[in-house]
Amino acid sequence: MHLESLEIAGFKSFPKKTSLEFTSPITGIVGPNGSGKSNIAEAFRFVLGEQSIKSLRGKRGEDMIWNGGGDSGGGTGGARANRASAKLVFDNRRKLFPSVDFDEVAIERVVYRDNTNEYLLNSSQVRLKDIVELLGSAHIGATGHHIISQGEADRILSASVRERRDMIEDALGLKVYQWKKVESLRKLERTEENMKQVESLRREIAPHIKFLKKQVEKAEKAEELRRELVAMYQDYFAREDGYISAEKARLGGELAGPKNELAELEAELERTKKIITGSKNKDAKGLEIVKLEGELDRSRTEKDSIVRELGRLEGEMAAHKRAIEREKEKQKREESKTVELLDVEEIVEKVASLEAVADAKALFKEVMDLLKSFVARHRAASGSAAIADLERDTSEVSHKHQGLEEKFRHLMGAEKELVREYNNLKSAVEKEKDTDREAEKDVFRIIARQNEIRNTVAVLTAGMNAIARAEENLKRELAEAGMVAGREAIQYTVLKLPHGPRSEQEERLRKIERNKVRLEDSGASGASEVMKEYKETEERDAFLARELVDLEKAKAELRSLIAELDLRIDHEFKTGISKINAEFQKFFTLMFGGGMARLEVVKEMRRKKKSETEELGSMLSADETMAEAEEGEGPEGLDVDVSLPRKKIKGLMMLSGGERALTSIALLFAVSQVNPPPFIILDETDAALDEANSKKYGDMIEDLSKHSQLILITHNRETMSRSGVLYGITMGSDGASKLLSIAFEEAMAVAK
Numbered sequence: 001m002h003l004e005s006l007e008i009a010g011f012k013s014f015p016k017k018t019s020l021e022f023t024s025p026i027t028g029i030v031g032p033n034g035s036g037k038s039n040i041a042e043a044f045r046f047v048l049g050e051q052s053i054k055s056l057r058g059k060r061g062e063d064m065i066w067n068g069g070g071d072s073g074g075g076t077g078g079a080r081a082n083r084a085s086a087k088l089v090f091d092n093r094r095k096l097f098p099s100v101d102f103d104e105v106a107i108e109r110v111v112y113r114d115n116t117n118e119y120l121l122n123s124s125q126v127r128l129k130d131i132v133e134l135l136g137s138a139h140i141g142a143t144g145h146h147i148i149s150q151g152e153a154d155r156i157l158s159a160s161v162r163e164r165r166d167m168i169e170d171a172l173g174l175k176v177y178q179w180k181k182v183e184s185l186r187k188l189e190r191t192e193e194n195m196k197q198v199e200s201l202r203r204e205i206a207p208h209i210k211f212l213k214k215q216v217e218k219a220e221k222a223e224e225l226r227r228e229l230v231a232m233y234q235d236y237f238a239r240e241d242g243y244i245s246a247e248k249a250r251l252g253g254e255l256a257g258p259k260n261e262l263a264e265l266e267a268e269l270e271r272t273k274k275i276i277t278g279s280k281n282k283d284a285k286g287l288e289i290v291k292l293e294g295e296l297d298r299s300r301t302e303k304d305s306i307v308r309e310l311g312r313l314e315g316e317m318a319a320h321k322r323a324i325e326r327e328k329e330k331q332k333r334e335e336s337k338t339v340e341l342l343d344v345e346e347i348v349e350k351v352a353s354l355e356a357v358a359d360a361k362a363l364f365k366e367v368m369d370l371l372k373s374f375v376a377r378h379r380a381a382s383g384s385a386a387i388a389d390l391e392r393d394t395s396e397v398s399h400k401h402q403g404l405e406e407k408f409r410h411l412m413g414a415e416k417e418l419v420r421e422y423n424n425l426k427s428a429v430e431k432e433k434d435t436d437r438e439a440e441k442d443v444f445r446i447i448a449r450q451n452e453i454r455n456t457v458a459v460l461t462a463g464m465n466a467i468a469r470a471e472e473n474l475k476r477e478l479a480e481a482g483m484v485a486g487r488e489a490i491q492y493t494v495l496k497l498p499h500g501p502r503s504e505q506e507e508r509l510r511k512i513e514r515n516k517v518r519l520e521d522s523g524a525s526g527a528s529e530v531m532k533e534y535k536e537t538e539e540r541d542a543f544l545a546r547e548l549v550d551l552e553k554a555k556a557e558l559r560s561l562i563a564e565l566d567l568r569i570d571h572e573f574k575t576g577i578s579k580i581n582a583e584f585q586k587f588f589t590l591m592f593g594g595g596m597a598r599l600e601v602v603k604e605m606r607r608k609k610k611s612e613t614e615e616l617g618s619m620l621s622a623d624e625t626m627a628e629a630e631e632g633e634g635p636e637g638l639d640v641d642v643s644l645p646r647k648k649i650k651g652l653m654m655l656s657g658g659e660r661a662l663t664s665i666a667l668l669f670a671v672s673q674v675n676p677p678p679f680i681i682l683d684e685t686d687a688a689l690d691e692a693n694s695k696k697y698g699d700m701i702e703d704l705s706k707h708s709q710l711i712l713i714t715h716n717r718e719t720m721s722r723s724g725v726l727y728g729i730t731m732g733s734d735g736a737s738k739l740l741s742i743a744f745e746e747a748m749a750v751a752k
């Protein structure tokens with residue numbers, strides 16, 4: 001036996017704490033009409049979490065609470081109570097409630113006048129849901145199929161096919177699975193919602209990833225360009241540096257001899273000139289020679305400096321030319337320049353906001369102005385200006401160059417004249433075989449030799465100048481390279497090997513310039529941040545993708561769990577029905593001495609096809625009431641098919657009141673036999689039975705009490721006689737019910 005006691009206080013007609021001990025398999029409760037017997041059955045319903053107050057014969061929770069006695073005659077009832085409580089105590093030593101570790105389980109419900117409810121499990125407050133689940137695990141269902149209230153004996157017969165199925169499912173202990181199913185459906189919905197959220201998150205970051213990926217590609221391309229540029233620079237610098245040092249050495253070596261000779265000749269010329277000017281017989285010719293020599297020397301010096309300056313200007317022009325080429329290259333790239341979408345949107349917005357402009361022409365002008373300023377803003381305006389500046393500088397330089405060339409030509413003309421005079425003088429002097437002219441002849445010889453060597457020196461010096469310019473350029477290029485391509489670019493090892501023609505180096509430099517422009521153009525700054533953000537965003541996306549896979553898996557698992565539960569419910573329902581039918585037929589035959597009775601699974605018309613979510617929504621809101629959640633989903637219901645022996649009539653509608661009572665008792669007992677609940681409460685189920693049937697009823701009760709504890713509210717003598725314990729309930733003039741434990745003979749008196 002599992003049920004130990006019921007304790008009520010302030011409940012309906014029981015103002016005082018009243019305790020019923022259930023020490024026998026059959027407990028009878030007797031008493032006159034209106035004494036409060038049915039309130040005991042209701043206390044059971046109440047504590048088991050029955051939600052419909054209506055089925056508890058009261059409209060409000062407040063109706064459950066003792067409302068005060070009607071009589072002043074010193075009764076015990078007195079003032080109305082503020083709370084009603086009922087507590088059921090179970091023996092849990094045989095683990096009726098497997099989830100509770102205590103040997104005793106006390107379930108208590110309290111209702112207050114403000115209609116608030118409390119549920120307690122072994123004195124700790126819990127939720128109604130916990131109680132319902134706990135009871136479900138002990139096969140004490142929420143539909144109360146095991147508590148048959150007064151006049152409700154044929155509830156199972158008068159119920160709709162759907163309700164009947166519900167009762168039977170409850171009795172068969174299938175509600176646990178139904179609950180699991182509802183929970184799984186709820187989880188499924190949450191999972192699907194999560195999936196939607198994750199999917200939308202992924203959709204949101206997808207364009208950002210795409211954008212970042214492009215940025216990263218750009219950065220990678222820029223890095224590739226930079227590496228290329230570094231290699232190009234290193235190659236170029238190695239050759240250039242090698243070339244410059246080699247040339248410097250070569251020219252220096254080649255210049256040494258002629259320079260020495262020139263210095264010697266100069267000294268010799270000075271000596272000779274002194275001889276001429278210091279001689280006693282110096283003449284006009286000799287002086288003329290000295291003068292001419294001086295003039296020629298000055299002219300040559302001037303020519304030298306002009307040549308040097310020309311070389312410098314040419315170098316400058318070449319540098320300008322390269323700069324112009326670079327700017328042009330930049331501009332060419334502008335043609336395919338990418339503009340930020342935000343900027344375009346901004347201009348579109350501006351154009352869109354021009355509606356206030358009066359006529360079409362004015363509007364067109366406004367739009368054009370906007371577009372022009374947009375283009376101007378995005379084109380590197382400095383580009384063309386820089387080219388113009390450079391071109392102006394170049395033309396200035398080339399103008400200077402021309403001027404110098406002119407001067408040079410002029411000097412050449414003047415020199416020619418000097419040379420002519422000098423040659424005349426020379427031939428005149430040479431004709432004179434006079435030894436006195438030895439000094440003059442020496443001057444001619446020296447000058448001729450000087451001319452020869454000077455030409456050589458001039459060529460070599462021009463080379464030296466060119467090298468000096470190349471060295472300056474190299475310095476500039478090195479500084480620029482470090483800035484554009486990083487330190488690596490200027491870490492090279494000088495190439496000592498023979499170098500190719502200069503045009504090849506120039507071509508290399510041109511290529512470098514082109515690459516430099518491309519690199520600058522790629523706007524690869526902040527590459528590492530972009531890389532980091534891209535990595536992070538992609539990791540996040542991968543995480544979301546993994547989560548989606550997990551959710552998909554969870555969804556599939558839930559679906560298969562639901563399908564499994566459906567199968568299980570269906571299987572257990574059908575096998576349960578056939579077991580019930582066997583018992584039903586047995587009890588029915590026992591009662592009527594023959595005939596046929598059985599439950600039949602029938603298809604119920606679907607009310608309306610609800611969508612899955614709607615259905616789920618109603619399940620969620622209906623939280624506690626399974627019946628509603630199931631509506632429209634389970635098309636199968638249960639019909640009762642009966643035919644009485646020796647009678648032609650068939651069907652429930654044709655039964656008399658007594659026959660109906662017997663049939664429902666037979667079904668009730670059949671159900672209880674197949675899946676016995678821990679206790680059954682029957683409130684005057686036997687009221688309509690005649691003596692013969694009362695006897696049969698009594699036999700069946702004894703049979704039933706082997707599996708379930710019975711609490712029988714009755715006026716029936718036969719039923720009383722089968723009870724192991726009898727409680728009498730009386731009501732005093734104060735309207736309060738009183739409980740007394742009595743013997744069978746007393747019971748008969750009390751019941752009257």
Ligand code: ATP
Nearest residue numbers: 012013032033034035036037038039063065066067
């Ligand atoms: P019967 O044999 O006729 O079925 P019964 O013994 O089952 O009678 P109940 O229906 O249990 O009697 O008791 C009803 C009594 O309880 C009524 O007298 C009713 O006034 C009383 N009652 C119900 N609710 C309250 C309440 N909140 N406060 C006080 N008395 C109440």
